[in-house]
Amino acid sequence: xxxxxxxxxxxxxxxxxxxxxxxxxxxxxxxxxxxxxxxxxxxxxxxxxxxxxxxxxxxxxxxxxxxxxxxxxxxxxxxxxxxxxxxxxxxxxxx
Amino acid sequence: xxxxxxxxxxxxxxxxxxxxxxxxxxxxxxxxxxxxxxxxxxxxxxxxxxxxxxxxxxxxxxxxxxxxxxxxxxxxxxxxxxxxxxxxxxxxxxxxxxxxxxxxxxxxxxxxxxxxxxxxxxxxxxxxxxxxxxxxxxxxxxxxxxxxxxxxxxxxxxxxxxxxxxxxxxxxxxxxxxxxxxxxxxxxxxxxxxxxxx
Numbered sequence: 498x499x500x501x502x503x504x505x506x507x508x509x510x511x512x513x514x515x516x517x518x519x520x521x522x523x524x525x526x527x528x529x530x531x532x533x534x535x536x537x538x539x540x541x542x543x544x545x546x547x548x549x550x551x552x553x554x555x556x557x558x559x560x561x562x563x564x565x566x567x568x569x570x571x572x573x574x575x576x577x578x579x580x581x582x583x584x585x586x587x588x589x590x591x592x
Numbered sequence: 593x594x595x596x597x598x599x600x601x602x603x604x605x606x607x608x609x610x611x612x613x614x615x616x617x618x619x620x621x622x623x624x625x626x627x628x629x630x631x632x633x634x635x636x637x638x639x640x641x642x643x644x645x646x647x648x649x650x651x652x653x654x655x656x657x658x659x660x661x662x663x664x665x666x667x668x669x670x671x672x673x674x675x676x677x678x679x680x681x682x683x684x685x686x687x688x689x690x691x692x693x694x695x696x697x698x699x700x701x702x703x704x705x706x707x708x709x710x711x712x713x714x715x716x717x718x719x720x721x722x723x724x725x726x727x728x729x730x731x732x733x734x735x736x737x738x739x740x741x742x743x744x745x746x747x748x749x750x751x752x753x754x755x756x757x758x759x760x761x762x763x764x765x766x767x768x769x770x771x772x773x774x775x776x777x778x779x780x781x782x783x784x785x786x787x788x789x790x
Binding site: 524536539556563567574575576578 | 682684699700726727728729730745746747748749750751752753754755
């Protein structure tokens with residue numbers, strides 16, 4: 498599976514609240530951030546935890562402004578996210 | 593967030609012992625081999641390793657560059673690696689500068705570069721640290737007695753996937769004449785996590 502995103506790309510995280518294990522932290526759901534780097538490919542934990550077939554999938558470091566995540570704060574938080582958790586940010590979410 | 597590690601640890605330990613006994617009984621693992629692997633991993637794992645890495649990076653700009661670009665490729669220069677577990681773990685070293693400070697956390701559980709920092713401190717695994725440091729790192733750092741200036745940009749690195757993180761602290765002023773060993777002695781585990789200046 499080729500990487501869909503590049504460093505600098507704006508991405509939005511899923512808002513889904515799955516009933517199974519996931520590694521998209523709740524505080525980072527439905528948030529827009531910037532891809533910092535590619536980490537390689539790893540099996541998606543959401544599938545592995547349910548013993549479903551999981552091929553290697555790209556993982557990215559994504560940087561979020563604290564204000565985007567929490568509505569306040571001047572720091573940033575980077576979260577390591579599988580490609581399945583991301584979609585391209587819309588035009589209104591570019592900065 | 594997932595449960596507090598201070599919780600039913602005894603129940604988890606009992607389950608692990610039971611699984612281990614089953615694996616041994618069925619001949620899937622050898623008890624001595626398991627003990628040897630865990631022993632080798634834990635005895636080599638120490639914050640002294642992370643301190644050596646930081647001291648070398650301060651003294652050798654070439655090593656510092658290689659470490660920040662690809663930490664897994666640079667560690668063997670010091671006889672270290674991230675291969676102690678079942679598979680090699682990706683390590684990312686994040687560098688503090690005059691205007692940027694880094695802090696590491698694992699909000700989902702307790703991921704931590706054990707090979708370089710030894711077993712993690714209890715507070716690192718606490719729900720309080722994991723939930724608060726992403727939201728208000730300055731408040732958490734204040735509780736450690738650390739006050740980065742208002743102009744310093746803070747980044748919190750949440751190890752939510754398969755990478756592990758270590759902070760490269762800033763070299764303290766007035767240490768120009770010190771050798772690698774003396775510099776390494778200045779580096780603390782908290783500094784390598786990012787909750788202390790060094």
